[in-house]
Amino acid sequence: MAVGAWRHFSQGFELDAASLECGPSPATALNPDLVVDDVSFVRGDLSRLIEGEILPRLMLVHQEAVRPSRLLVERRPTPEQIATFSALLLDPAAEDVTGHVLGLLDGGLSLDGLLLELLTPAARELGRLWEEDECDFVDVTVALGRLHAVARTLCGRLESEAWGPHGRSILLVPCPGETHIFCLSIVASFFREAGWDVTTGDADSGFDLLRAEWFDVVGLTLSCDVLLPGLADTVRAMRKVSCNRGVRVMVGGPLFVRHPEQLHASGADAMAEDARIAPRIAESLLEKQAQAC
Structure with a gap:
C-alpha cells in the first residue's frame, strides 16, 4: 500500500547511541518535596494531564476497534x-x-x-x-x-505494511542541542507506516519549514535533562512562527520516558513514550481539535 512522503532537511541521521541517557543537572533535578498551595494551578495542571495524556489514550481505544492493533508484541528480544x-x-x-x-x-x-x-x-x-x-x-x-x-x-x-495515506503531515525535529537522533528516524517510519507525510530536519531547518509550509503536528525529541529548560521556549517559538496557528505539538524521547510529568513544563499538547503509539496519539490530538471547532 502507499505510504506518506518522507522528506529530510539538514544533515543525515547520525546513529550515535539513540537512547544514551544524560544525567540530570542540578537546575533540572526534580524536587519530590515540592508543595503546591495554589489550588487553581493544581486544577490547571490536572486539566492539562487529562487533555494531553488521558483523553488521547481513551480515543485510541476507539481507533483500535477499527484498525488491528500492532501494540501487543508476543515475543521480545531476550x-x-x-x-x-x-x-x-x-x-x-x-x-x-x-x-x-x-x-x-x-x-x-x-x-x-x-x-x-x-x-x-x-x-x-x-x-x-x-x-x-x-x-x-x-x-x-x-x-x-x-x-x-x-x-x-x-x-x-x-x-x-503501511495503510493508505490520509493527507496529514508531521514535522519531526530534535530539540535544539540534541544529538541523539537515531530514534527519530525510527519514529518517522512508524508515522509513514500509519500513512502520514513526514518531514524531518534539525531545529534550525524546522523553523524555516514551519514558516513556509503547513504541518498538522510537530514532534520534538529530547534525551538529556540539561536541555529541558530550553524546550518550552522552542515549543512557544514554533507555535508563533507556524503558518498553521493551530499546530499541535508532541514530545518524546528518553527524557520523557524517565520524567513523563515534564510534559507540562514543555508546553506541548501530548507526549508519546513509545514510537508505536505516537501516530495514534497524534491522530487523537487532531480529532480532539476538530471536535472543538
Whole structure:
C-alpha cells in the first residue's frame, strides 16, 4: 500500500547511541518535596494531564476497534539476543549482520520489537563503549554503519505494511542541542507506516519549514535533562512562527520516558513514550481539535 512522503532537511541521521541517557543537572533535578498551595494551578495542571495524556489514550481505544492493533508484541528480544547483536556489530569478521536480524524476524520476533527493543539498546551500548573509551573511533564507526543498514532494512519492511495515506503531515525535529537522533528516524517510519507525510530536519531547518509550509503536528525529541529548560521556549517559538496557528505539538524521547510529568513544563499538547503509539496519539490530538471547532 502507499505510504506518506518522507522528506529530510539538514544533515543525515547520525546513529550515535539513540537512547544514551544524560544525567540530570542540578537546575533540572526534580524536587519530590515540592508543595503546591495554589489550588487553581493544581486544577490547571490536572486539566492539562487529562487533555494531553488521558483523553488521547481513551480515543485510541476507539481507533483500535477499527484498525488491528500492532501494540501487543508476543515475543521480545531476550537480553542474550541483544548482547549477541551488539557483539556482531563490533565483530570485524561479521559479514551479514542484517541477515542475522532478519533471521530473528523469521523466528517470530516483530518488526516493532526489533526496531525498538533490539536496535535501540544496541545503539545505547555503542554510545557507552565510545564514551568509556572501550572502543576506538574506527570500531564504533563500522558498527554504526552496520546498525544503520539494519535499521534501513527494517524500516523499509515496516513501511511496506503501511495503510493508505490520509493527507496529514508531521514535522519531526530534535530539540535544539540534541544529538541523539537515531530514534527519530525510527519514529518517522512508524508515522509513514500509519500513512502520514513526514518531514524531518534539525531545529534550525524546522523553523524555516514551519514558516513556509503547513504541518498538522510537530514532534520534538529530547534525551538529556540539561536541555529541558530550553524546550518550552522552542515549543512557544514554533507555535508563533507556524503558518498553521493551530499546530499541535508532541514530545518524546528518553527524557520523557524517565520524567513523563515534564510534559507540562514543555508546553506541548501530548507526549508519546513509545514510537508505536505516537501516530495514534497524534491522530487523537487532531480529532480532539476538530471536535472543538
